[in-house]
Amino acid sequence: MDDAVNKGKLDGRVAILTGAGGGLGAEAARVLAAHGAHVAIVDIDGDAARRVAAGIEAQGGQVLALQCDISSEAEVSAMVEAVVARFGRVDVLHNNAAILSVEQRRRDRDVVNMDVEAWDRAMAVNLRGAMLCSKYAIREMLKHGRGSVIFVTSGLGVQGDLSLTAYAASKAALIMLARSVAAQYGKQGIRSNALQIGLAPAENAHESMPAPLLEILRENHLTPELGTPRQIADVVAFLASDESAFVTGTTLVADGGFGSHTPSLVAMKALFAQTGAKGM
Numbered sequence: 332m333d334d335a336v337n338k339g340k341l342d343g344r345v346a347i348l349t350g351a352g353g354g355l356g357a358e359a360a361r362v363l364a365a366h367g368a369h370v371a372i373v374d375i376d377g378d379a380a381r382r383v384a385a386g387i388e389a390q391g392g393q394v395l396a397l398q399c400d401i402s403s404e405a406e407v408s409a410m411v412e413a414v415v416a417r418f419g420r421v422d423v424l425h426n427n428a429a430i431l432s433v434e435q436r437r438r439d440r441d442v443v444n445m446d447v448e449a450w451d452r453a454m455a456v457n458l459r460g461a462m463l464c465s466k467y468a469i470r471e472m473l474k475h476g477r478g479s480v481i482f483v484t485s486g487l488g489v490q491g492d493l494s495l496t497a498y499a500a501s502k503a504a505l506i507m508l509a510r511s512v513a514a515q516y517g518k519q520g521i522r523s524n525a526l527q528i529g530l531a532p533a534e535n536a537h538e539s540m541p542a543p544l545l546e547i548l549r550e551n552h553l554t555p556e557l558g559t560p561r562q563i564a565d566v567v568a569f570l571a572s573d574e575s576a577f578v579t580g581t582t583l584v585a586d587g588g589f590g591s592h593t594p595s596l597v598a599m600k601a602l603f604a605q606t607g608a609k610g611m
């Protein structure tokens with residue numbers, strides 16, 4: 332959290348953030364708390380959730396850490412109940428959790444070589460988990476006629492790639508789920524959007540990615556650098572707050588232009604650099 336945050340736009344709002352025990356979700360929790368939200372840090376890794384919560388508490392934030400496997404309906408129902416018991420209501424649901432472990436990535440391959448268990452796990456966490464959290468959180472939002480639901484998606488949800496087939500299909504489905512929720516509860520004050528993210532690695536993720544791979548990805552973003560968790564968290568805060576009151580049923584793209592240039596752009600630039608051609 333830094334002083335540049337425009338404090339107060341989420342004063343007293345209650346936000347549930349899934350997968351907030353680390354990475355982008357943890358940063359979103361810190362930024363929402365800095366804007367005045369009461370935040371529930373939900374993660375399958377309870378210790379990680381408690382660590383993030385302790386950091387926010389130390390800054391004076393109102394926070395609750397909850398261990399929950401979002402693919403389980405019983406656990407999700409109990410999680411939302413615990414949030415309401417502590418904070419009284421739910422205003423924001425940030426559906427951020429996804430299964431991205433090394434083991435899962437290794438097994439979620441191209442279609443011919445797909446490990447079906449990995450496919451099912453990706454769908455259970457990324458897609459069913461987001462639906463379940465929405466099911467129980469929206470019930471609470473409807474009681475107060477206000478709410479914002481955010482579904483985290485990815486460039487892989489709209490563009491074909493060589494691997495991570497289940498992840499990509501689950502992320503594509505989340506774009507539709509955001510629209511269904513917007514259509515179903517918009518008149519009752521609930522907004523719902525997908526947030527499509529480019530590469531915004533947490534510090535430790537930088538280290539785990541091979542440098543040549545990072546360089547290819549950096550070249551394919553139109554911004555000078557890859558994204559940061561803070562840049563994504565600022566967009567989450569926008570979607571969570573009334574600043575986005577007229578934004579619903581859409582996909583907000585925060586990807587540094589990763590999805591907006593011609594597929595040949597990077598190869599063209601390399602060719603021009605090689606031949607000394609001017610004009611690009």
Ligand SMILES: NC(=O)c1ccc[n+]([C@@H]2O[C@H](COP(=O)([O-])OP(=O)(O)OC[C@H]3O[C@@H](n4cnc5c(N)ncnc54)[C@H](O)[C@@H]3O)[C@@H](O)[C@H]2O)c1
Pocket residue numbers: 349350351352353354355356373374375376379399400401402426427428429430431432456460483484485486528529530531532533
């Ligand atoms: N970081 C990026 O550059 C990037 C790019 C595009 C999209 N995304 C999306 O952003 C979101 C966050 O990504 P990240 O990079 O911070 O990943 P991450 O792996 O650091 O965080 C995901 C969190 O989800 C939790 N989780 C996994 N399974 C769970 C379950 N069953 N129940 C509850 N929690 C569970 C993990 O414990 C972890 O804390 C994901 O939805 C991801 O697809 C990230």
